[in-house]
Amino acid sequence: MIPEALCLARKDVTLLVGRGSGLAQSFLLGLLLIFIFSLARGIGEDFSAQAASAVFWMATAFCQVLTFNSLYSLEEDNGQREALLLLPAPAQHIWLGKALAGMFLLLAAQFLFAPAAMIFLDQSVRGDMLLGLALLLLADLGLAAAGSLTGALAQGQAARESLLSIIIFPLLIPLLFSAISLGAGVLSGRAEETEGWIGILAAFDALFLAAGLALFGFIYGAQE
């Protein structure tokens, strides 16, 4: 399953990076959100680690919507969905391929968002950086799995960005709660406050990985 999915992910990343505009749009939206929310801080006031983490994950969530919409639009806009289904493998490979591509692009976006949040929201990492990175990967895995499944749901509609947003944001709440709390714990250096959240994050990942594998075929594959 992995080689086909990787091949598909490479194709999507190459196309999106090559075109640039769709990717730049999602990156810029995230950066703008971080900047705009930095205005909530009055002169001389501190921005709490919790608030900074919330702004960072909100920027990531908006970026995720645009990223997965762009990923599925590659085939949808050109009427090539059937061509994608001709891949000599079950439809779940498409879900995994899109999820891997989305995760890579989200990580690239977060590579920009993290320093932007540090600068605009006046934060520094007091906790374990490696732990923070591992938790970021765990959260991104859930975002990618959920984004790839719901991204396919919203296709074929004129208002697919708004549809994707209203479908995915409420579903992401457990992941966002966990990621925000864990992010705040890493930023403030109080890792003991993060106990319990890792379990929620892992459960969310497991749920959407299983849902993607079990249900993607119904909405995108030949089972329709």
Place this chain on the structure above:
Amino acid sequence: MSEKTFPVLPCLAALGGLAMGAAQLMILLLAPEEERMGLIQKIFYLHLPSAWWGLFSFFLVFACSLLYLRKRDLFWDNLSEAAAEVGLVLAGLALLTGSLWARVSWNTWWTWDPRLTTTLIMWFIYAAFLLARRLDFTPERRGLISAVLGIVAFLDVPLVFFSARLWPGSLHPQVVTNAPSGGLDPQMKLTLIFCLISFGLLWAALLGLRCRLGRLETLTEACLGACLEARPQTASRLYPEEGEKNG
């Protein structure tokens, strides 16, 4: 001549209406006033049945979604939509009554409480579910998308609950479950059980009526489609753009 059948839905609706009326009387006259909270506590008799039947509706959406994926029968899709609509109304009612109660008891309209948060997130999820159904899909595609969403949404609910429980600031009382006797005066308990049954009857009537409406909607669309196919001139007058598209 069609055989006359027993009018189940009107009877259920009438029974539900009468039971709701009787429930209001029980709340006002039979159930004693709670010592500390006073009159506002009586909102609990509407709040709890709304929340429970709302949650049950969402479970029904989940079950119907599974059955639709298995059988591909539009009946399950129709039932799932009806359950989601009734559930959304009841969850909205639970949020509204809960918020009114919270303002008096906790001095706040809203707090990050697990059950409050879970109900609100469920409300958002199923509102999105119903919005997605209103988009321009074929009935089969709509059924598939709704079924997938109905399954994922319900499986996500326990995670929302546990994550909200970890979030600091829970104030919600455990009225029904934290004592061996249920923590309620016998008259209060009787009123609550009667309210639960009344809401159940009303819920079943609303669900049945909404299902019937859904079936009639599908039938009307099918009849209209067949009529327009038989009379293309009328079709081109009603939908000139479609006619141009088809040449």
